[in-house]
Amino acid sequence: MLRHLLKLIWQRKSRNLMLSLEILLAFVLVFALAAFAARYVQLQQLPTGFAYRDQWMVQIRTAKPLVNDAAVYDQLQRNLLALPEVEQVAFAALPVYEMSRRTGTFERADGTGPIRLDVQDASDQYGATMDMRVTSGRWFSSADDGADTTPVVIDQLAAERLFPGAAEAPVGQLFSDPSDETNPTRYRVVGMVEAFRSHGEYMAPVPFMLPRFRPGVGKEAVTTIMLKLRPGTPRLFESTLSARIKQLQPDWSLVITPLSEARASMLGLQLVPLKIGAVIAAFLLVMVAFGLFGVLWQNTTQRIPELGLRRALGATSASIYRQIVAEQFLLSSSAMLVGLVLLVQLPLTGVMGETLNWPVFWAAAALSAGVIYLLSLLSSLYPGWRAAQLSPVQALHYE
Numbered sequence: 001m002l003r004h005l006l007k008l009i010w011q012r013k014s015r016n017l018m019l020s021l022e023i024l025l026a027f028v029l030v031f032a033l034a035a036f037a038a039r040y041v042q043l044q045q046l047p048t049g050f051a052y053r054d055q056w057m058v059q060i061r062t063a064k065p066l067v068n069d070a071a072v073y074d075q076l077q078r079n080l081l082a083l084p085e086v087e088q089v090a091f092a093a094l095p096v097y098e099m100s101r102r103t104g105t106f107e108r109a110d111g112t113g114p115i116r117l118d119v120q121d122a123s124d125q126y127g128a129t130m131d132m133r134v135t136s137g138r139w140f141s142s143a144d145d146g147a148d149t150t151p152v153v154i155d156q157l158a159a160e161r162l163f164p165g166a167a168e169a170p171v172g173q174l175f176s177d178p179s180d181e182t183n184p185t186r187y188r189v190v191g192m193v194e195a196f197r198s199h200g201e202y203m204a205p206v207p208f209m210l211p212r213f214r215p216g217v218g219k220e221a222v223t224t225i226m227l228k229l230r231p232g233t234p235r236l237f238e239s240t241l242s243a244r245i246k247q248l249q250p251d252w253s254l255v256i257t258p259l260s261e262a263r264a265s266m267l268g269l270q271l272v273p274l275k276i277g278a279v280i281a282a283f284l285l286v287m288v289a290f291g292l293f294g295v296l297w298q299n300t301t302q303r304i305p306e307l308g309l310r311r312a313l314g315a316t317s318a319s320i321y322r323q324i325v326a327e328q329f330l331l332s333s334s335a336m337l338v339g340l341v342l343l344v345q346l347p348l349t350g351v352m353g354e355t356l357n358w359p360v361f362w363a364a365a366a367l368s369a370g371v372i373y374l375l376s377l378l379s380s381l382y383p384g385w386r387a388a389q390l391s392p393v394q395a396l397h398y399e
Contacts, residue, residue: 023335026288033281035364049196051131052259058225061253070216088228090129093121097262109174121213129228137171137191140212149188158207202270292379317388324384332376
C-alpha cells in the first residue's frame with residue numbers, strides 16, 4: 001500500500017511540488033516559533049541563583065555622583081537593620097530584574113584569555129540577603145580584609161571559562177583584569193555559586209563574577225540597597241522605609257521596588273517578542289492553511305476521473321478517504337524531512353549558539369511536526385470526504 005502511494009505521488013510530482021513547498025514553508029515557520037518557545041521553557045527551568053519573594057531593592061538617585069563613604073553605608077545599614085521588618089541589608093552596584101549590565105575582560109593567571117564576564121560588585125551581606133547558595137568555598141567577609149587580591153565569587157559558567165579542567169575546584173584560583181597595564185587588578189576566587197542571572201528567568205546564562213565591595217575602599221560607590229524582609233511584610237512598608245532613609249540622607253531620591261514586582265515587570269517585557277511572534281505566526285499559519293486547502297482541493301478535483309475509476313473497480317468510500325489523507329501525510333513527511341535537513345545545519349554549525357542547542361532543536365522539531373500533521377489532516381478532511389462521496393457515474397459525467 002505504501003509503495004503504491006509513493007508511486008502515485010511520484011507520478012504527480014510536478015503537481016505536488018507546490019503543495020510540498022507550502023508545507024515546507026509552514027514547517028520552517030512553525031519551527032522558528034517552537035524553537036523560541038522551547039528555549040523560553042528551557043531557560044525558565046534553570047536556576048537564577050537568588051530569591052525574590054521577600055527581597056526589596058532601593059535604588060539611590062543623587063544630583064552628584066555618590067561618594068564611597070564608609071560612614072554613610074555603615075549608618076544606613078545600622079538604621080535599616082533597626083527596623084523590625086528588615087532581616088538583612090546589603091549593597092550592590094546594579095539592581096536585578098532590570099536591563100542594567102556591566103561586563104569586563106579578564107585574563108587567567110598564565111596570561112591567556114581574554115575572557116568576558118558580567119560583573120556585579122556586592123558587599124559582604126549580599127549572598128545572605130539574596131538567599132544565594134554557595135556550592136563551593138564561601139562568601140567573602142571581613143576575613144578577607146588586608147588580602148593582596150580582591151576576593152570574588154563566581155558562578156559555574158565563569159569557572160568553566162576561567163579555569164578549563166579545574167572548574168570543579170576553582171576556590172583559590174587567580175585571574176586578573178589587564179586593563180591597567182602598570183597595576184592590573186588581581187582577583188582570588190573564594191567561592192562559587194551555581195548561577196547568577198540578574199535579568200531573571202528568561203536571561204540566557206552568562207559567566208558572572210561578584211567582586212567584593214568594601215564601603216570606604218576604592219573610588220566607586222554603589223547605589224543599590226538590597227533588603228531581605230520578614231515574610232509577609234506589606235507593601236505599605238515602603239513609606240516607613242523611605243522615611244527612614246530620607247531622615248539620614250534628605251537629598252537622595254529613592255526608587256523602592258519589591259523584587260516580586262520587578263520580576264513580574266521583567267517577565268512581561270521579556271515575553272513581548274514571543275507574543276508578537278506568536279501573533280504573526282498564527283496569522284501566517286492561517287494563510288498557509290488556506291493555501292494548503294486550496295492546493296489540495298485542486299489536486300483532488302483533477303483526480304476525479306482516477307478516483308471514479310477506482311470506485312468503479314470496487315474501492316469503497318472509506319478506502320478513497322484513507323488514500324487522500326495518507327497521500328497528504330506522506331507529502332507532509334517528505335517536505336518536513338527536507339526542512340529538517342536544512343534546519344539541522346543551525347545546531348551543527350553553532351551559528352545560533354546556545355539559543356538553538358540540541359534539546360531545543362528536537363523539542364521544536366517534534367512540536368512543529370505535530371502542528372504540520374494536524375494542519376495537513378484538517379486541510380485534507382473535506383477534499384478527502386468530497387472525493388469519497390463521488391460515484392462512478394458522477395466521475396464519468398465529470399470526464
